[in-house]
Amino acid sequence: MKNDVDLLAFEKELYEQNIKQIAGVDEVGRGPLAGPVVAAAVILPENVKLTGVNDSKKLTAKKRALYYCQILEVAISVGIGEASVVEIDELNILQATKLAMKRAISNLDIVPEYLLIDYVTLDIDIPQTGIVKGDAKSLSIAAASIVAKEVRDGMMQELAGLHPAYGFDKNVGYGTKFHREALQEVGYIDGVHRKSFEPVKSMSACSKQGSLF
Numbered sequence: 062m063k064n065d066v067d068l069l070a071f072e073k074e075l076y077e078q079n080i081k082q083i084a085g086v087d088e089v090g091r092g093p094l095a096g097p098v099v100a101a102a103v104i105l106p107e108n109v110k111l112t113g114v115n116d117s118k119k120l121t122a123k124k125r126a127l128y129y130c131q132i133l134e135v136a137i138s139v140g141i142g143e144a145s146v147v148e149i150d151e152l153n154i155l156q157a158t159k160l161a162m163k164r165a166i167s168n169l170d171i172v173p174e175y176l177l178i179d180y181v182t183l184d185i186d187i188p189q190t191g192i193v194k195g196d197a198k199s200l201s202i203a204a205a206s207i208v209a210k211e212v213r214d215g216m217m218q219e220l221a222g223l224h225p226a227y228g229f230d231k232n233v234g235y236g237t238k239f240h241r242e243a244l245q246e247v248g249y250i251d252g253v254h255r256k257s258f259e260p261v262k263s264m265s266a267c268s269k270q271g272s273l274f
């Protein structure tokens with residue numbers, strides 16, 4: 062695991078240029094068959110200490126919940142954005158991800174001076190750097206990853222209560238064996254399952270063809 066000094070390398074380079082309001086931006090939910098894609102933008106204080114924070118995918122649920130609370134306590138500002146299942150199907154997952162990120166940035170209390178973004182770059186008028194595997198290289202991005210994961214998991218828990226057949230409380234929308242078997246048995250749900258993702262895409266096409274007869 063990277064230590065805090067390593068994780069602040071990108072931020073410190075910007076601090077030395079007198080750039081202080083740096084937003085880390087990341088998303089969660091590009092791969093699932095169901096649910097929105099959720100992004101977070103997090104501005105941390107200069108040289109903040111958040112020992113152990115790393116890519117949300119590498120943390121246990123218990124540790125992630127703990128760090129989530131710590132991040133909310135110390136952050137200068139946190140913004141959340143999402144793109145719906147309908148938007149994912151209309152735009153494609155990459156463009157929907159970028160849309161969610163833009164919404165997260167716009168929901169910050171202050172306009173950041175610079176963006177550190179996991180993997181992508183955005184067509185907005187703020188200087189930025191897209192960092193491959195940024196959630197393991199930048200503390201700001203790692204913090205955004207944790208926030209986005211916690212928020213999206215909460216959304217999927219709510220969907221699990223409404224639609225218990227799919228096991229969203231455990232798979233958070235990913236295509237596990239249980240989830241795929243449920244799709245075959247009870248079908249998909251409009252507005253919850255992504256019709257541009259297989260196997261829902263084929264199921265949706267069959268449904269449309271069937272309606273013609």
